[in-house]
Amino acid sequence: MVKTPVIQFGTSRFLQAHADLFLSEARPARGITVVQTSGDAARGRRLAALAAPGGYPVRIRGFWEGRAVDETRTVTSVKRGLSAASDWAQVVRVFVEEAEFVLSNTGDAGYQPRPGDAAQDYDPAMSFPAKLFHLLAARHAAGGAPLVVMPMELVVDNGRELKEAVLSVAALRGSDPALVSYIEDGVTWACSLVDRIVAAPLEPAGAVAEPYALWAIQTAPGVVAPAVHPAIEMVDDLAAIERLKLHILNLGHTVLVDIWQRRGGQGDPVVRAFIALPEVEEALAAIYREEVLPVFARLGQADAAERYMAVTLERFANPFLDHRLADIAQNHAQKIERRIGAFLDLAGATDGALRQPRLAAIAGRAA
Template sequence: MKTPVIQFGTSRFLQAHADLFLSEGTPAMAVTVVQTSGDPARAGRLAALAAPEGYPVRVRGRQDGRVIDETRRVTSVKRCLSMAVQYDEVRRVFVEEAEYVLSNTGDSGYDGRPEDREPDFLPAMSFPAKLYHLLAARHAAGAVPLTILPMELIADNGKVLRGLVGALARANGASADLIRYIEEETVWASSLVDRIVSAPIEPAGAVAEPYALWAIERTPGLVAPTQHPSIQLVDDLKEIETLKLHILNLGHTALVDMWQRHGAPADAVVRAFIAVPVVEAELAAIFEHEVLPAFVALGRKDEAKAYLATTMERFANPFLDHKLSDIAQNHRQKVERRIEAFIHLARDAGYGADMPRLSAIADRSQAI
């Protein structure tokens, strides 16, 4: 079977997100999954992902006021390869079969490495360097350009990845025709992904919340790989990023501040902590009196109210143990991006009311 989707990354997030959507969507899409890390401990996962019967994704949580607890089966993954030991086959699939490229290679996947300067492919190269060599092979074979859909949690990830691959092409002395093929003819689409995937199912599969989003920014030549309720084509990803960053993520960071002040247990989880009356009241006050009024000034009242309602359902997920100690990592940087940036955004929009609770969180984070 030909696989029009080639996916770099084997994480449980991808298993319960893109691979599930490609299995359920119209049309259903076949996927080749490529392991980029070379970790031999994941060999069992690779075999299980491509099992003919598929693998399970258990969806558990609240949605639209009701409790969801159901198991779905993912059958989109038809082949699994290791880039470290099966590069020739990876290259063949990339050149002969692929129409779409998905990637979720981790926080450091885009970081340059010394091996990137070598003229021939090496498994230790960064993901952009590996992608450059694959695109060069596709161009040399005369294959039509494809669509690249990065899913790493990097703002403007499509534009960033295109810039990195284009720079590597120039550094490697690529022809003007190959550079044009990479930078102008290949479709690079930025995307934003959101779903809490809380636990693995061995040897393949995962447990995930009902909420799921794969937002893809429209760009010339883009056609979505499939139609699915969780896949949205949008004109500007920043509109969704603003809601996520300054409601869901802001709420998480505000809860960490309360957790630090109220002497809650070290292993406290979000769903239990927001049920504490004093915490519930303080979080409600932040959203009602400071966050939502600022979104009104931004002209996004209805969107913000709807997104907040969904966020509170996600916070209260009875099946999800989302530890505040995990959210608390890099707290100061998160306050800067989620809270202080929101205060500045509101001020720039002409919102003049005080934000005493959010301002206090910012002040306390600077003192830590």
């Protein structure tokens, strides 16, 4: 049996076209065990296809450095697929005996506590932090080998947030101080930011994605990248990159969903066609110019924000991608909170004289 130094929680098409692809192309190539954290039967079928011996395809479509790109790459990094519901003993074994890196992308509500988190025994209905607590407890009981946990959820300071969520589970359970110490100091919790538009799934596994890709990892003691790849960067100031991505690209996506829903939410529009409507383009441009860019200027990121906005609009208009607004609209309330609500908080803390009436209205509608 091939050993997998990476264990990944989540089977999303984003991960398929991002981390899984990078670790397939990286040097050294890294084997991955993918764990399905939900009980969704459709994702169960995907799980088997991800670990197929011949790999699965990722189609890259768009423009890169002035040229059109339309190519298919084969991902062979996924060596094993397991279900947290039906294969828990095997998940524990891999986590304890093989894992050096833990990746996760469990969705916008993935860190939220659930009623069963305090239960003594493992339950598949637990939150992801509670599942991770059980796995870390098993690893600690087996000797507590070092481990890098690298969440990929679009949460500010995601490593710190996940660590605090796991420690909250430990406190809820009145855990042994030695285990708590291991979670706090024996595990390295990395903060990272991921960026790539993954527009559509391929069946039974794979995805269609744009050429642009980034996996930025905050430098910190004990934090190392899982492999060397052009899209993987160790950075000294993750917060600056995070703000651009979360409050320009992701905020823009959520604004487009709000506009679509206020227009009745009819049909099944894709981003490139929707933003080509003059009134939609004007509405988004006004929010960027009048409500977003002034805040970045106060933060000393005026030029970077201007450039990132221009690149974002090009990515939205990618003629090769069918990025459905209905897909972006999933977990819309949580996305508004993280992308727009957090930006309003940032704006208020940066310069209270600046106003964001349109963004405030979107946040108000979700309240």
